[in-house]
Amino acid sequence: MTIVLLDAKTLGDDLDLSSLEAFGSLTTYSTTSEEQTLERIIDADIVISNKVVLSANILSQTKKLKLICIAATGMNNVDLEASKFQNIEVKNVAGYSTKSVVQHTFTMALYLLEKMSYYATVVQNNTWSKSELFTDVSHPFYEISGKKWGIIGMGAIGREVANIATAFGAEVNYHSTSGKNLHHAYPHKSLEFILKDCDIISIHAPLNDKTYDLINEINLPYIKEKSILLNLGRGGIVNETDLAFELDRREIYAGLDVLETEPIAHSNRLNDIKHKERLLITPHIAWTSIEARKKLLQGIVKNIETFLKTNPKDA
Helix, strand or coil, X not given: CEEEECCHHHHCCCCCCHHHHHHCEEEECCCCCHHHHHHHHCCXXXXXXCCCCEXXXXXXXXXXXXXXXXXXXXXXXXXXXXXXXXXXXXXXXXXXXHHHHXXXXXXXXXXXXXXXXXXXXXXXXXXXXXXXXXXXXXXXCCCCCCCEEEEECCCHHHHHHXXXXXXXXXXXEEECCCCCCCXXXXXXCCHHHHHHHCCEXXXXXXXXXXXXXXXXXXXXXXXXXXXXXXXXXXXXXEXXXXXXXXXXXXXXXXXXXXXXXXXXXXXXXXXXXXXXXXXXXXXXXCCCCHHHHHHHHHHHHHHHHHHHHHCHHHC
């Protein structure tokens, strides 16, 4: 079997990929541009891709491609109709990053809630060492306990966030963006209710026609003063220009691990907000704990094994 991994760098240099070599000849590329994609996969039996786009045009020109392994949960980088038409199986890996994303959700929430940016700075720049007090209570923070936590998107990640927020002592409500995911132990509320009533709001929804630009200039003003908005779903769910305006206008806080354009564009209005302490952006890392990436690789290996067992003629 000829196996091609198109964007190994997104999996991390510390990940041992030798388990993939058991299936045949493995060729890895750190990154692959749109112009390089066809040339690199044209003779492949199996292609592994995290974010490299496999369009209908590219797939139609491959000679013997049998399996596409997506090194992620989302499948929007592959033309699934074209794959089906050409009898190319497509497999993703679900659930590998749940614990990592949940952990990052609370990392961001606590960083913003406890004003960590300010307190780390006053120690590092010696402001605290020059103080006459043993403590610094100039930037008061709050506990999660007793607060209202709203979850937008109640899939596996949203459910785990709800469980942990409850363990912290928060009151949890949620909003289903599809309007169908309504059978949970927590109260389902309208989006307007979540934004107006909750102290911490975390987004764990997919990006689709219903969720694009879901949080925007019309409903951002609903969010209460001092509340925290977290997006760990997909970029594009929160209108970033509108959010930047709102962060400048009044005291709310935001934590974003995903943006509509990644890496962040120089022109992104969030780069220029006046109150930097109100915003935490991380470079799409919520899914990338060492444990999560190892589970991802194990999932890819299992998908290849299952494919070969089901299709022994292709082995």
